[in-house]
Amino acid sequence: MAFSRKDLLGMRDLEVHEIETILDTAESLKEINTRSIKKVPTLRGKTVVHLFYEPSTRTRTSFDIAAKRLSADTYSIATTTSSMVKGETFLDTIKNLEAMRPDVFIIRHSASGTPHRVAQRTPASVINAGDGMHEHPSQALLDMLTIREHKGRLEGLTVLIVGDIAHSRVARSNIWGLTKMGARVVLCGPPTLLPPYVEQLPVTVSLQLAPVLPSADVIMVLRLQRERQGQGLLPSLREYAAYYGIDRKKLAHAKPDVLIMHPGPINRGVEISPDVADGPHSVILDQVTNGVAVRMALLYLLVQRDEPTG
């Protein structure tokens, strides 16, 4: 099925066949990353601009490597080096960059909806690399690719997402993506870290781990920001770790072939214990590897949409 989208803004508006196309494409591109010369000419002459208005190591590097392995020219603009510090607004920055005719903007921004607002006013493709608490679609896609690789499928699986759901764009994107692909999503966390009206999302919610741990095929552990304690959302990180942290003792109640995932960066000893993060169930580094393949697939599909076929 052809991919005709200009932008990749979120999982919520993707169709099942589009998700399948992205995952299949990523799978086929993955092989490039194992070659000794990891570069193909597919996007030669294309310009990719990274706009990261929020700290990021993993996602930015992953997108950059993906673009370079496809031979695109990449430029990186981060908050500290941009005109933002000179008082230029973000949308003005976009207007100016737009005048240089890039093909793709990859945007991370702390304000939910900013990639959408940019996409409405540029003919270039926009990839949302994480906006506020809204969406992080490439993360959800790499998570889904990782699950599919290890489990052979997504349909019928139970994916337990544990932690700070309220503030997590990773959780939101995974909820939309996984449920579209037929997986069952279970959310678990303290009520102060669950989003309002969560029960109206297509998910099951549990306030305790014990009842939902045994049925999970995948446990996705979310990062707990240390600020949540100061914001009055948690009495202490210690109590959080005791009730919601995934450690070996709790894992004893899970399925023997359960997968442990984490979008990073990890707070070892808070949401996940080091032995679990590095243990036999963990596929955390596979996620990172798959991130490059998924982002190559996204760049390829978005940029190639206009190219004449044949």
Next chain:
Amino acid sequence: MILRGGRILDPQRRVDRIGDVVIRDGHIHAIAWEPEGVSPSGEARVIDVSGKWVVPAWVDMHVHLREPGEEYKETIATGTAAAVAGGFGAVACMPNTHPVNDCAAVTEFILRRAQELGSCRVYPVAAISKGLKGQELSEFGELREAGAVAVSDDGRPVMNAALMRRALEYSRAFDLVVISHAEDEALSRGGHMHEGLVSTRLGLQGIPAAAEAAMIARDVLLAELTGGRLHIAHVSTEASVWILREAKRRGIAVSCETAPHYFTLTDECVEGFDTVFKVNPPLRTRRDVEAVKEGLADGTIDVIATDHAPHSVLEKDTEFPDAANGVIGLESALPLVLSLIREGVGDPLDILAKVTCNPSRILGIPMGSLQPGFPAHVTVIDPDADVVIDPELFLSKARNCPFRGWSVKGRVVMTLVDGQVRYPFDEEA
């Protein structure tokens, strides 16, 4: 001047009949009912308004004119021009200007500018607290004498309950109504839209309905404690309506208003992240919209005001969390208010009362009546005209109208203030 053959609707006197309105020397001289009517004397200009509604000029008790200080958004001249274009003969302007209207000099400045450049009557609302800081009361007596008709820290709540208590007490000496922007900032802080399923989907921090309703409950109890006159601005939630309904049932001196966007739009509008829909209080759910309509229907909500809040692209064309709150309303309110009549929320007199005699009574201003002898503040409405709302045609400086492109019914034919045609531009005058 004679307005001949219109449907005369005067909510204050519960009049709804066809007749002629005779205006002489800036006043309503007489009203003659059909079939007799009046025979014009030689010099009188006769305007045929058959098929139209002739109503008291509308009163918007909640407007931001932005002058002094933010003239790039709106001025007293452009804001009042927008008002008469929307059928309003008077506006009450909020004190969150720069400088804040917390002293007689600013109140006098506003009134002087309105006198010189205004198209309609302007009634300043002064600040409850000096500088809107929520710490010390402004000088209510001097402000009243200078011409302020109410006090409010609108745009910000009075978070300190003790200060609100003193404001409600002290205001009694000068018969000033205290207008409350009801919002518990501890609950609303950091929020950019209504807290609900839509905010969860969009990943925008929400403002719970309780942030408004809890503050209304507090203020109603303080009104009961003090005997001060309380008016709640921009009611938007179901819980707010039931708290106010109960307060009125208990005989507490409280009135309230809502705005067209709160009985028309929901939080679903924010899908797409268009900042024109960012407003405080935020657009709520369908259920809240229905509750607000019920409050309008049963009289719990006394007034419809626009909370006309002009902003330029500088404040609005930005990331959603950074965008300013507010929508403009003066030039889109009339058809939306009339839609309440068509929907059966109330009969014409009940609904029109909320934009004429009710706000006039609450503010204690001489507006909102067609009684002979009264200054002739009159709006002529074509209730059946098909209109597409086009903000590019607005007289307001601002374009942050959330109803762009809406097909609606109802158009202002003419607005008279003190017997003068102020809209449309009167070539014969």
